Amino acid sequence: MSRIIVAAAKPEATRHWQAIMQAALPEFEVVGWEPGAPATGARYAIVWAPPKEVFEVEKNLEAIFNLGAGVDALLALPNLPDIPLFRLQDAGMSSQMTEYVTYHLASLSRGFATYAEHQRQAHWQQLPPPSYRNWPVGVMGLGLLGRHVAQAVAALGYPVAGWARSPRQLDGVEAFHGAAQFKRFLNRTRVLVNLLPLTEDTRGIINHELLASLMPDSVIINIARGGHVVDEDLLKALNAGRIQLAVLDVFNQEPLPAEHPYWSHPKVRVTPHVAAVTLDDHAAEQISQGIRSLAQGQTPGGLVSRDTGY
Numbered sequence: 001m002s003r004i005i006v007a008a009a010k011p012e013a014t015r016h017w018q019a020i021m022q023a024a025l026p027e028f029e030v031v032g033w034e035p036g037a038p039a040t041g042a043r044y045a046i047v048w049a050p051p052k053e054v055f056e057v058e059k060n061l062e063a064i065f066n067l068g069a070g071v072d073a074l075l076a077l078p079n080l081p082d083i084p085l086f087r088l089q090d091a092g093m094s095s096q097m098t099e100y101v102t103y104h105l106a107s108l109s110r111g112f113a114t115y116a117e118h119q120r121q122a123h124w125q126q127l128p129p130p131s132y133r134n135w136p137v138g139v140m141g142l143g144l145l146g147r148h149v150a151q152a153v154a155a156l157g158y159p160v161a162g163w164a165r166s167p168r169q170l171d172g173v174e175a176f177h178g179a180a181q182f183k184r185f186l187n188r189t190r191v192l193v194n195l196l197p198l199t200e201d202t203r204g205i206i207n208h209e210l211l212a213s214l215m216p217d218s219v220i221i222n223i224a225r226g227g228h229v230v231d232e233d234l235l236k237a238l239n240a241g242r243i244q245l246a247v248l249d250v251f252n253q254e255p256l257p258a259e260h261p262y263w264s265h266p267k268v269r270v271t272p273h274v275a276a277v278t279l280d281d282h283a284a285e286q287i288s289q290g291i292r293s294l295a296q297g298q299t300p301g302g303l304v305s306r307d308t309g310y
């Protein structure tokens with residue numbers, strides 16, 4: 001019977017995914033990674049933030065399946081074997097991302113944050129009706145997650161633009177691409193949503209220059225990776241009043257250290273990397289289908305390009 005090895009950052013997560021994947025792939029023996037144990041001879045690895053030792057020990061691997069959408073941490077491992085790497089494709093994450101963005105967007109555009117403050121003062125006051133045109137949204141990254149968010153927000157009536165590496169056509173969304181169109185995209189954006197992968201090209205993209213190019217009084221919603229943000233530049237822009245709010249789900253260091261200024265900053269909302277979590281049933285179905293396709297000689301979706309890094 002062919003083997004699959006499962007390896008996550010923590011032993012309890014490894015056990016969790018081993019049980020789920022064994023139930024989904026009964027024709028395989030699914031083994032959990034144990035530090036110091038001999039090689040299992042597994043053909044496939046299913047991983048999330050695995051210890052690098054997995055790839056020193058398991059030398060028979062033919063493919064790796066990532067239990068998440070982003071592969072930046074995996075690609076940064078020095079000994080990642082040069083074999084096909086597959087990542088989750090949406091797997092229930094695009095609707096979670098859409099909820100996350102619309103929750104924060106509506107809180108601003110509909111005045112819900114102000115109403116919460118009014119309730120604390122037992123103050124009854126109806127605010128003016130929402131004016132969606134005052135909140136032009138710009139989505140960086142028009143992949144599986146970004147394009148879903150962009151179109152859902154556009155369907156609510158907000159003016160929406162998106163920016164990608166290559167030209168994209170999306171109903172209801174003004175599409176920009178490449179370095180040459182970046183500035184124009186930023187200049188018309190007041191609520192910037194980041195859904196880019198973290199690559200050599202995108203690291204530090206939310207920096208002084210970007211922040212200065214957005215509309216005045218703008219909002220940052222970073223739900224991609226902490227490495228996209230130059231924290232010093234963002235804090236300066238918040239403190240200068242250039243940016244009115246930063247909604248941050250991901251950080252350069254996770255967990256976010258207790259002494260980090262983001263925790264107590266009045267213009268920052270922090271969530272602990274939960275904008276879109278991996279869902280057991282979606283992930284098990286997608287990865288089991290992927291492994292069965294590979295075993296039959298086909299190439300499943302979600303193949304990561306080592307050239308582009310996503």
Ligand code: NAP
Pocket residue numbers: 069070071089090093140141142143144145146163164165166167168178195196197198199201202223224225249250273274275276277310
């Ligand atoms: P995806 O399908 O690979 O889409 C990536 C998008 O980014 C594509 O539109 C791509 O352009 C664009 N892009 C890449 N490099 C670019 C560059 N240099 N300039 C401009 N555009 C560029 O990825 P996804 O599945 O939507 O996921 C996006 C990211 O979300 C993941 O990589 C992960 O980091 C993050 N994420 C976060 C959470 C969370 O809970 N916070 C959960 C899941 C995922 P093209 O269309 O031209 O290729």
Ligand code: GLV
Pocket residue numbers: 067068069070071276278
């Ligand atoms: C989570 O951050 C993911 O990339 O799936």
